[in-house]
Amino acid sequence: MTADNPHDGRKVRAEERRNKRREEILSAARKVFSIKGYHASSVADILAEAGIARGTFYLYFPSKRTIFDELLEGMVSQITGCVRRIDVGPNTAHHLEQMFDNIQAVVDVLEGNRELTIILLREAVGLDADFDQKLNAFYYRLYDMVERALSLGQTMGLVRPCNTRLVSYFVLGSVKEMMLQLLTDDHASGLDRETIVREIMDYNLRGLFRDPTVEPSA
Amino acid sequence: MTADNPHDGRKVRAEERRNKRREEILSAARKVFSIKGYHASSVADILAEAGIARGTFYLYFPSKRTIFDELLEGMVSQITGCVRRIDVGPNTAHHLEQMFDNIQAVVDVLEGNRELTIILLREAVGLDADFDQKLNAFYYRLYDMVERALSLGQTMGLVRPCNTRLVSYFVLGSVKEMMLQLLTDDHASGLDRETIVREIMDYNLRGLFRDPTVEPSA
Amino acid sequence: MTADNPHDGRKVRAEERRNKRREEILSAARKVFSIKGYHASSVADILAEAGIARGTFYLYFPSKRTIFDELLEGMVSQITGCVRRIDVGPNTAHHLEQMFDNIQAVVDVLEGNRELTIILLREAVGLDADFDQKLNAFYYRLYDMVERALSLGQTMGLVRPCNTRLVSYFVLGSVKEMMLQLLTDDHASGLDRETIVREIMDYNLRGLFRDPTVEPSA
Amino acid sequence: MTADNPHDGRKVRAEERRNKRREEILSAARKVFSIKGYHASSVADILAEAGIARGTFYLYFPSKRTIFDELLEGMVSQITGCVRRIDVGPNTAHHLEQMFDNIQAVVDVLEGNRELTIILLREAVGLDADFDQKLNAFYYRLYDMVERALSLGQTMGLVRPCNTRLVSYFVLGSVKEMMLQLLTDDHASGLDRETIVREIMDYNLRGLFRDPTVEPSA
DNA sequence: TATGAATGAGTCTTCATTCAT
DNA sequence: CATGAATGAAGACTCATTCAT
Numbered sequence: 001m002t003a004d005n006p007h008d009g010r011k012v013r014a015e016e017r018r019n020k021r022r023e024e025i026l027s028a029a030r031k032v033f034s035i036k037g038y039h040a041s042s043v044a045d046i047l048a049e050a051g052i053a054r055g056t057f058y059l060y061f062p063s064k065r066t067i068f069d070e071l072l073e074g075m076v077s078q079i080t081g082c083v084r085r086i087d088v089g090p091n092t093a094h095h096l097e098q099m100f101d102n103i104q105a106v107v108d109v110l111e112g113n114r115e116l117t118i119i120l121l122r123e124a125v126g127l128d129a130d131f132d133q134k135l136n137a138f139y140y141r142l143y144d145m146v147e148r149a150l151s152l153g154q155t156m157g158l159v160r161p162c163n164t165r166l167v168s169y170f171v172l173g174s175v176k177e178m179m180l181q182l183l184t185d186d187h188a189s190g191l192d193r194e195t196i197v198r199e200i201m202d203y204n205l206r207g208l209f210r211d212p213t214v215e216p217s218a
Numbered sequence: 219m220t221a222d223n224p225h226d227g228r229k230v231r232a233e234e235r236r237n238k239r240r241e242e243i244l245s246a247a248r249k250v251f252s253i254k255g256y257h258a259s260s261v262a263d264i265l266a267e268a269g270i271a272r273g274t275f276y277l278y279f280p281s282k283r284t285i286f287d288e289l290l291e292g293m294v295s296q297i298t299g300c301v302r303r304i305d306v307g308p309n310t311a312h313h314l315e316q317m318f319d320n321i322q323a324v325v326d327v328l329e330g331n332r333e334l335t336i337i338l339l340r341e342a343v344g345l346d347a348d349f350d351q352k353l354n355a356f357y358y359r360l361y362d363m364v365e366r367a368l369s370l371g372q373t374m375g376l377v378r379p380c381n382t383r384l385v386s387y388f389v390l391g392s393v394k395e396m397m398l399q400l401l402t403d404d405h406a407s408g409l410d411r412e413t414i415v416r417e418i419m420d421y422n423l424r425g426l427f428r429d430p431t432v433e434p435s436a
Numbered sequence: 437m438t439a440d441n442p443h444d445g446r447k448v449r450a451e452e453r454r455n456k457r458r459e460e461i462l463s464a465a466r467k468v469f470s471i472k473g474y475h476a477s478s479v480a481d482i483l484a485e486a487g488i489a490r491g492t493f494y495l496y497f498p499s500k501r502t503i504f505d506e507l508l509e510g511m512v513s514q515i516t517g518c519v520r521r522i523d524v525g526p527n528t529a530h531h532l533e534q535m536f537d538n539i540q541a542v543v544d545v546l547e548g549n550r551e552l553t554i555i556l557l558r559e560a561v562g563l564d565a566d567f568d569q570k571l572n573a574f575y576y577r578l579y580d581m582v583e584r585a586l587s588l589g590q591t592m593g594l595v596r597p598c599n600t601r602l603v604s605y606f607v608l609g610s611v612k613e614m615m616l617q618l619l620t621d622d623h624a625s626g627l628d629r630e631t632i633v634r635e636i637m638d639y640n641l642r643g644l645f646r647d648p649t650v651e652p653s654a
Numbered sequence: 655m656t657a658d659n660p661h662d663g664r665k666v667r668a669e670e671r672r673n674k675r676r677e678e679i680l681s682a683a684r685k686v687f688s689i690k691g692y693h694a695s696s697v698a699d700i701l702a703e704a705g706i707a708r709g710t711f712y713l714y715f716p717s718k719r720t721i722f723d724e725l726l727e728g729m730v731s732q733i734t735g736c737v738r739r740i741d742v743g744p745n746t747a748h749h750l751e752q753m754f755d756n757i758q759a760v761v762d763v764l765e766g767n768r769e770l771t772i773i774l775l776r777e778a779v780g781l782d783a784d785f786d787q788k789l790n791a792f793y794y795r796l797y798d799m800v801e802r803a804l805s806l807g808q809t810m811g812l813v814r815p816c817n818t819r820l821v822s823y824f825v826l827g828s829v830k831e832m833m834l835q836l837l838t839d840d841h842a843s844g845l846d847r848e849t850i851v852r853e854i855m856d857y858n859l860r861g862l863f864r865d866p867t868v869e870p871s872a
Numbered sequence: 873t874a875t876g877a878a879t880g881a882g883t884c885t886t887c888a889t890t891c892a893t
Numbered sequence: 894c895a896t897g898a899a900t901g902a903a904g905a906c907t908c909a910t911t912c913a914t
Contacts, residue, residue, distance in 0.1 A: 014894095018894095039257050040346065042886090042887065042888085043887075043888060043889085044887080044888095052895085052896090053895060053896045053897055054888095054889085054890095054896075054897055054898090055890085055891080055894095055895065055896050055897065056894080056895055056896070056897095058888095058889070058890080059894070059895075062889095063888075063889080064887095064888065064889090065888095128255075128258055143399075160420075160424070162417060162420065162421070163409070163413065163417050166396060166409070166414070166417045166421075167417065167421055169392070169395045169396035169399050169400075170392035170393075170395070170396055170417075170418075170421045171392070172395055173391040173392040173393070173394055173395020173396060174387070174388035174389070174391040174392040174395075175388075175391070176391055176395060177387045177388070177390055177391020177392075177394060177395070178384060178387035178388055178391060181387050182387075191381070191384070195381070196384070199380060199381050199384045199385065199388075200388075202378075202380065203380070203385055203388045206378070206424060232876085232877090235877090236877085239877085260903085260904060260905085261904075261905065261906085262903095262904080262905095270878080270879090271878060271879045271880060272879075272880060272881090272905095272906085272907095273877095273878065273879055273880065273906095273907080273908080274877075274878055274879070275906095276905095276906065276907075276908095277877070277878075277879095280906095281905080281906080282904095282905070282906095450873095454873095475693045476782065478907090478908065478909085479908075479909060479910085480908080480909095488874085488875090489874060489875040489876055490875075490876055490877090490909095490910085490911095491873095491874065491875050491876065491911085491912080492873080492874055492875070492876095494909095494910070494911080495873070495874075498910095499909075499910080500908095500909065500910090501909095564691075564694055579835075596856075596860070598853060598856065598857070599845070599849065599853050602832060602845070602850070602853045602857075603853065603857055605828070605831045605832035605835050605836075606828035606829075606831070606832055606853075606854070606857045607828070608831055609827045609828040609829070609830055609831020609832060610823070610824035610825070610827040610828040610831075611824075611827070612827055612831060613823045613824070613826055613827020613828075613830060613831070614820060614823040614824055614827060617823050618823075627817070627820070631817065632820070635816060635817050635820045635821065635824075636824070638814075638816065639816070639821055639824045642814070642860060668897085668898090671898085672898085675898085696882085696883065696884085697883075697884065697885085698882095698883080698884095706899080706900090707899060707900045707901060708884095708885085708886095708900075708901060708902090709885095709886080709887080709898095709899065709900055709901065710898075710899055710900070712884095712885065712886075713898070713899075716885095717884080717885080718883090718884070718885095
């Protein structure tokens with residue numbers, strides 16, 4: 001059971017090599033998908049990018065579709081994972097900070113996974129009913145988080161009266177569109193993360209706060 | 219010269235029948251594409267939906283791709299056509315009204331073409347370089363319109379200082395996301411157009427206006 | 437029964453119109469086939485050339501294949517019809533004259549039906565087993581005529597000993613190739629019929645005659 | 655560096671297998687095309703003949719057209735390659751021998767590639783402008799060789815005055831027709847190569863030589 | 873008789889997946 | 894484990910022929 005068991009050691013190293021290979025293929029697929037899109041990308045493209053043989057691919061992934069799923073699942077869980085539920089506290093600033101942190105975290109993840117983000121925002125829709133379902137579930141979860149935050153804010157008198165469901169669409173939609181354009185258009189980038197997040201906050205909060213005297217962005 | 223010339227009459231009726239058939243096929247394609255997406259839809263699906271034979275399809279449209287293009291082009295031109303450039307006048311209310319009218323017009327078009335809107339918002343990306351180009355051109359045009367309106371608003375002291383490009387992404391993104399969700403989710407609809415437009419205006423304007431005392435929604 | 441029976445007259449005129457139409461279509465098909473070849477020619481091409489509707493074509497000919505057959509049959513019977521069996525007479529010159537006349541007649545027919553000749557020589561092979569059969573029958577008949585003439589010539593001591601079958605291939609082959617090239621290449625034409633026939637005679641006879649002192653071409 | 659390097663060995667054997675398979679498919683296509691002709695042959699026919707799956711075909715050849723081209727190109731280059739330009743020497747016999755060798759070589763190639771010859775002589779015309787071009791270029795080259803040989807012969811006083819272009823058509827035409835008939839008709843074969851070549855020589859030379867006392871065939 | 877819209881069998885080609893080596 | 898040749902289902906498109914008007 002100890003690590004110095006030669007049998008286990010071999011196993012471990014084999015496992016490591018296998019994982020390394022897996023990652024290489026995933027990486028190649030990520031690149032290919034983000035450039036050409038799911039449908040325009042062939043398994044052959046991934047093979048070429050990864051420098052492996054056809055059979056090898058299917059040794060690690062059961063299908064083209066599966067590897068795409070896995071890439072997106074990873075992205076989805078990263079995003080879901082980086083968002084923290086707003087902690088109900090006594091003072092406003094605290095909530096704002098949490099919201100700010102959340103947005104910043106999400107933007108960080110998106111920017112840090114340029115390729116996956118592009119895939120998620122452009123290609124991950126309309127593949128088939130199965131996948132649409134999954135993706136919808138993901139987005140619903142995000143909508144719900146935003147919606148609950150809004151409701152909470154309304155209860156606390158921080159957020160003006162509004163249809164929270166609709167506004168949750170607005171909030172996520174505005175972020176999605178901006179991120180996609182920023183990552184896609186070469187001449188649209190060049191903005192630092194700070195600016196981006198502040199613009200998001202300003203845009204959203206000034207529209208959401210009942211009390212216009214609050215100044216969210218320092 | 220009169221319409222009751224039998225020859226002309228026959229011609230006219232033939233033309234009518236032809237257009238009717240074309241519309242039927244377009245309609246079938248619209249439905250199929252909006253449900254299954256471009257790639258998952260086969261010409262056979264369209265034939266089945268339209269109740270016609272293979273050859274008939276190609277009698278009216280040269281390819282699967284072409285009919286898809288035509289559907290989207292129609293949608294794009296409807297949207298582009300219903301938007302009026304904001305007329306620069308002396309008083310704020312006037313501008314707001316114009317903006318309101320524009321948004322209302324767009325929302326009307328989108329709601330009136332549920333299937334096409336779904337296609338436009340979900341599927342019309344990543345098909346191929348050619349089409350992406352066209353679609354980008356369309357969105358750029360919209361971005362520019364919004365951006366120019368924002369700049370004008372800033373000049374006139376109505377709009378707070380902001381990165382107008384980024385904010386144009388926000389504005390369109392929020393509307394796109396909301397419309398897609400509204401048209402896609404069965405339980406999310408049920409909102410009347412009035413409410414939707416007012417929410418859009420509130421959400422956007424309260425974030426954009428420098429003077430928070432303005433009350434855009436009556 | 438007389439021609440002035442109004443009913444018969446109408447019938448006759450109808451028959452005439454019908455034949456005229458038939459000829460127009462045949463003519464259009466001839467042109468189209470000779471330019472684009474059988475396979476590259478579509479029924480639509482013929483319709484366009486003839487200025488008729490799809491259905492009309494099938495009112496006169498049961499299929500694309502049939503009209504092609506008919507064109508070639510016409511050509512074949514013209515050729516077969518213009519060749520006269522060599523009349524066995526006592527003197528050589530007479531035979532030569534007959535041969536000369538035959539060749540001249542064939543060349544006349546071929547030159548007078550440029551389009552059909554091209555079709556016959558280029559396209560009328562490899563269509564399908566059925567047609568190949570027919571065409572072979574036609575050529576066999578020609579081979580046989582030449583072969584019998586050669587045998588006769590040998591019996592009469594005019595033709596040198598040779599494999600008459602092989603030589604019949606040579607004779608027809610040389611004429612076929614030349615005609616095709618002459619009709620096909622624009623810069624190869626310009627030769628008058630006289631020259632062509634004399635060259636054919638010289639080429640063939642000087643090789644076939646045992647007695648080299650004979651001077652076939654005047 | 656030696657051949658028994660296991661890696662190289664495997665590579666070499668793989669290459670061999672690939673070539674073998676290629677040849678099998680080529681062979682199947684050759685057979686199918688020579689029997690049914692290009693247009694009447696479907697890729698499915700070739701697959702059935704070769705005993706392979708659809709995909710396999712396209713693994714070795716990009717299209718039906720391509721494999722046909724390759725077959726003919728091979729035949730064309732074999733023919734072109736086996737013909738030697740007549741070497742200008744002082745005595746007649748020498749020239750005749752060279753001519754004889756050339757004809758013999760061509761006949762050998764044609765007889766040794768029965769199927770390809772049939773394809774070349776029957777089908778390789780009227781496929782499309784592209785291919786007709788190629789084939790014409792090939793024939794023009796042959797015509798030119800014959801024509802130049804004739805001109806040379808005329809200069810040397812060996813060949814009687816004649817239109818060398820026309821006669822080059824005669825010469826090639828006679829050989830083409832005979833070969834096609836010989837290879838196509840089952841009952842027409844049975845002649846040995848010697849006889850065939852001698853008949854060709856006799857037929858052509860006795861018509862071309864000014865001096866009829868020359869006896870080309872021993 | 874003439875029309876031309878409709879038909880659908882037939883073909884080529886692609887590409888994700890399998891499997892023997 | 895790795896390989897890449899082989900597979901064959903699936904899909905787009907053509908065009909000769911039919912038939913209702």
